[in-house]
Amino acid sequence: MVTLDVFQSMWAMEFKRPDGFEWTLREKIEKIAGAGFKGVSFDIGYHSEEYIRDAMPLLQEFSLDLCYNAFVKSVPHYRDIVAFVNTQPVKPRFIAIVGQIEPWDLHQVADTTRQWLSIGAEGGVETYVEVHRNCMTNDLLFTLQLMEEVPDLLMVADLSHVLVNQEWYLPLHEQAQQRMSQFLTRAHAFHGRVATREQIQVPIRFTQHKPWFELFKSWWQEGFDKWILRQGVESDSRCVFLSELGPPVYAITGENGYELSDRWDEALLLKETAEQLWQDALQNHRQA
Numbered sequence: 001m002v003t004l005d006v007f008q009s010m011w012a013m014e015f016k017r018p019d020g021f022e023w024t025l026r027e028k029i030e031k032i033a034g035a036g037f038k039g040v041s042f043d044i045g046y047h048s049e050e051y052i053r054d055a056m057p058l059l060q061e062f063s064l065d066l067c068y069n070a071f072v073k074s075v076p077h078y079r080d081i082v083a084f085v086n087t088q089p090v091k092p093r094f095i096a097i098v099g100q101i102e103p104w105d106l107h108q109v110a111d112t113t114r115q116w117l118s119i120g121a122e123g124g125v126e127t128y129v130e131v132h133r134n135c136m137t138n139d140l141l142f143t144l145q146l147m148e149e150v151p152d153l154l155m156v157a158d159l160s161h162v163l164v165n166q167e168w169y170l171p172l173h174e175q176a177q178q179r180m181s182q183f184l185t186r187a188h189a190f191h192g193r194v195a196t197r198e199q200i201q202v203p204i205r206f207t208q209h210k211p212w213f214e215l216f217k218s219w220w221q222e223g224f225d226k227w228i229l230r231q232g233v234e235s236d237s238r239c240v241f242l243s244e245l246g247p248p249v250y251a252i253t254g255e256n257g258y259e260l261s262d263r264w265d266e267a268l269l270l271k272e273t274a275e276q277l278w279q280d281a282l283q284n285h286r287q288a
Contacts, residue, residue, distance in 0.1 A: 004278040005038035009244040016247040018257040033062035045071030082123035094126035096156040099136035110149040130156035157187035160195035184223045189240040192270040203261035224281040241274040243267040
């Protein structure tokens with residue numbers, strides 16, 4: 001039966017507090033495994049190769065799976081990334097490309113994307129593209145055109161970027177929901193974060209953010225429904241939902257430089273939320 005595996009971002013395990021406090025690498029991975037997360041993500045282009053290498057024995061020790069977000073600048077750059085990934089003992093579920101090329105000419109971006117997918121296939125690494133600001137998928141409308149141009153392209157749905165880029169109001173208007181539904185037909189993995197139309201990451205337990213949390217839950221539910229429909233309930237496929245609550249400056253801080261909420265507590269809430277939404281989606285398909 002299809003399964004949801006909730007991962008935790010290693011970037012999200014950082015504090016960046018004024019007092020300089022940080023967990024050690026082992027403490028981070030122990031905490032992730034102890035909370036029942038199935039894997040972790042590293043950000044290639046942010047995390048060094050040395051840091052990733054150092055983590056590999058710990059991932060093996062704690063039986064954690066792996067995925068990557070990769071900030072990719074060119075075709076040769078992605079070839080180098082796949083080569084590095086394939087030298088490591090823990091093989092990733094996938095690499096999510098954040099394409100650091102300008103979204104100016106659709107056909108050029110599509111051609112580069114096809115080459116990236118080909119490099120991934122040659123290297124035996126599942127390769128998706130993440131919707132993300134400040135990269136080739138900065139704009140949702142361009143991204144939808146890219147998806148049409150490259151029919152076998154699968155997407156990683158970090159929907160916080162979409163909301164901030166489009167600045168949609170609540171209640172969501174019909175065309176906005178249609179655009180999101182169109183995108184979710186190709187969403188193959190999901191990132192967990194809640195945004196508003198102006199802020200990329202807000203504390204999800206705060207009452208004023210509840211309407212936005214409800215919006216994101218509705219999108220994740222729809223994305224899970226479409227994912228299960230594509231794969232089939234009886235498939236042995238595994239969907240990844242990545243809790244990715246970033247440290248400051250993603251996390252909002254007060255005048256003293258400290259965060260306004262407990263991101264680890266929120267990560268556990270996102271995990272619980274995703275798992276419940278997945279069970280609801282499975283139940284809907286069993287009753288259909």
